[in-house]
Amino acid sequence: MYPGAGTYRLGPFLLASELPLPELEPLAGDAGPAGAGADTVSIRLADVPERIANVVANESRWWASRDEYLLRVPGVANFLVRHGREVLVQPAAGALPADIRAYLLSPIFSTLCHQAGMYSLHASAVRVGAGVVAFLGDSGAGKSTLAAGLAQRGYTLVADDICLLDPRQNAASASSGPTLVIPVAPALKLWRSALDHLGTRPESLPRVFSRDDKFRVPVPQPSGPVQRLPLREVLFLEWENAGSPEEDSLSQSVTQPTFTPVEGVHAVARLMEFTHYDYLMKPTGRQTGNFLLCGQVLAHARAFTLRRPRSFAHLDRTLNALELHLAALNK
Numbered sequence: 001m002y003p004g005a006g007t008y009r010l011g012p013f014l015l016a017s018e019l020p021l022p023e024l025e026p027l028a029g030d031a032g033p034a035g036a037g038a039d040t041v042s043i044r045l046a047d048v049p050e051r052i053a054n055v056v057a058n059e060s061r062w063w064a065s066r067d068e069y070l071l072r073v074p075g076v077a078n079f080l081v082r083h084g085r086e087v088l089v090q091p092a093a094g095a096l097p098a099d100i101r102a103y104l105l106s107p108i109f110s111t112l113c114h115q116a117g118m119y120s121l122h123a124s125a126v127r128v129g130a131g132v133v134a135f136l137g138d139s140g141a142g143k144s145t146l147a148a149g150l151a152q153r154g155y156t157l158v159a160d161d162i163c164l165l166d167p168r169q170n171a172a173s174a175s176s177g178p179t180l181v182i183p184v185a186p187a188l189k190l191w192r193s194a195l196d197h198l199g200t201r202p203e204s205l206p207r208v209f210s211r212d213d214k215f216r217v218p219v220p221q222p223s224g225p226v227q228r229l230p231l232r233e234v235l236f237l238e239w240e241n242a243g244s245p246e247e248d249s250l251s252q253s254v255t256q257p258t259f260t261p262v263e264g265v266h267a268v269a270r271l272m273e274f275t276h277y278d279y280l281m282k283p284t285g286r287q288t289g290n291f292l293l294c295g296q297v298l299a300h301a302r303a304f305t306l307r308r309p310r311s312f313a314h315l316d317r318t319l320n321a322l323e324l325h326l327a328a329l330n331k
Contacts, residue, residue, distance in 0.1 A: 009038060010109060011164055011184035012118070017043035019089065021101060023206075023216065024186055041085055041112055043104065048078035048090040056283035066284050069111045076100055079108055084116030096210050105186070110162055110276045118182075119293055120276040123163035123234070125181060127156040129330040131232030132181045134163045135306075136274040141237040145194045148217070149319045152198060157185045157219050158229070162276065165231070167293050178230035178300035179293065188217040197312040232329055233302045236262060236270055239310045257308035257321040267303040268294045 008015045008024035015021065054065040063070045069081040073092075076099045080088040087108055091100055113120050123134040124147035135143045144160055151157050164182040192213045195202045205215040240255055262270060271294040272278060281287040304325075308318040 010105070010186065011113070011182050012038060012116070012166065013109075013112065014038045014040045015043055016040055018045050019043060019097070019100065019104070021104070023101060023105060023218075039085070039116065041087065043087045043089065046088045046090065048080045048088050052080070057280055064280055064284070067115065069115070071103075071107070071111075073103060076103060079103065081108060081111045081115060084112050084114075087112070098206065099210050102209050106161065109184075113162075113164055114277050114280070117167075119165045119167065119290060121163040121165065121234075121271070122161065122274045122276060123159060124161060124188075125157075125159040125163045125231075126150050127158055127229060128232070128326050131178075131230045131329065132158050132163075133233045133235065133326060133329070134159070134181075134231060135235050135237055136163075136271075137237035141239075143237060144188055144190055145198075145315070146237070146318070146322070148188050148190055148194065148198055149315060150322070151188070151219075153319065153323070157188065158183045159185055160188050160219075163231075165293065165297070166228075167289070167296070176296070176299075178232070179297045180228040181231050182228055183226040185219050187219055189214055190217055191215075193312065197315060231297055231301050233304070233326075234271065234297070235259075235304050235306045236274075238305055238307045240307050241310065255309070257306060257318045259304045259306055259321075259325050262303040262305055267298050271297060271303070 005018045006020060006026040008017065008021050008026055010024060014027070015024070048070070052063055052065055052068045052070050055063050056066065057064045061072050067083050071079045073079070075092050076095050077092055078090040082088075087104070089100065089104070110120050121134060121136055122138070123136040124143040125132050125134040126147055135146050137143050147157055147160060158181060162184055164184050165179050166182050167179065189208050190198075192202050192215065195205075195215060195217075200217065202215045205217060208214045208216050268291065272290055275281070275290055275294070278290070281290045306322070308314070308321075
């Protein structure tokens with residue numbers, strides 16, 4: 001069912017996978033410069049146990065200990081992540097490989113980062129000058145759409161949904177400098193409506209999940225080791241009103257996007273809220289580390305709430321205001 005295997009680079013890892021991952025560029029031979037500084041993760045096809053030991057948190061489909069994470073996705077696969085170094089995959093009967101890969105490249109990848117001692121934000125991000133600006137929000141907040149719109153205007157995509165931070169570098173050097181972002185952007189994941197507005201035809205693009213109307217837009221990847229850049233600004237995304245996009249587009253009183261500073265403890269709390277696996281931080285003993293990291297981030301990065309009209313009809317207005325706002329980072 002899954003002929004072939006390969007080694008791939010994704011963020012800080014080399015993925016030695018028994019499952020082909022066509023969304024990623026395979027590395028030849030010993031991986032050469034593209035594998036420099038990367039930790040190897042094994043992805044294997046194997047039976048996944050019914051349970052794991054020393055569970056500290058769980059819901060109906062997942063169980064977590066300090067070193068293992070078991071996820072069961074009916075109709076897709078069972079996954080077991082161990083010590084940030086190994087993933088076991090047990091496909092369900094008749095499962096589509098693309099659906100299995102969608103889990104591997106998003107929640108399972110995020111779990112690997114968590115177990116390896118890194119932190120990731122629910123954010124898309126672009127490069128601005130010599131730093132990174134991240135857009136944080138829940139699903140549907142428009143993170144990927146804003147990043148895609150800026151990419152069309154010449155900005156380099158750094159992350160989509162998983163903005164990966166590595167606190168280990170500062171800890172190793174006793175540095176109190178800005179937190180660096182590890183680029184992880186093999187693709188942008190956009191709904192059909194966003195692609196239509198951005199002028200991209202979805203018919204030629206692969207779907208993220210077989211039953212969703214969300215598509216994967218490939219992003220060119222560097223041939224060598226990726227440059228880590230400091231996180232210089234975080235923007236918490238909010239809509240101007242709670243109405244539907246259709247109601248917003250018909251409104252006669254659309255306001256301009258606004259940027260409101262977020263400071264102090266409130267900024268730290270919001271940043272912690274948008275950390276992947278925030279619900280596992282306390283039971284796995286990492287809540288204090290997450291608090292300290294968020295404080296470190298905000299000691300060197302600005303934080304704002306960006307409120308803007310919800311409709312795609314006003315996307316260019318938001319992008320124009322955003323570019324003016326970001327220009328201040330380069331002064």
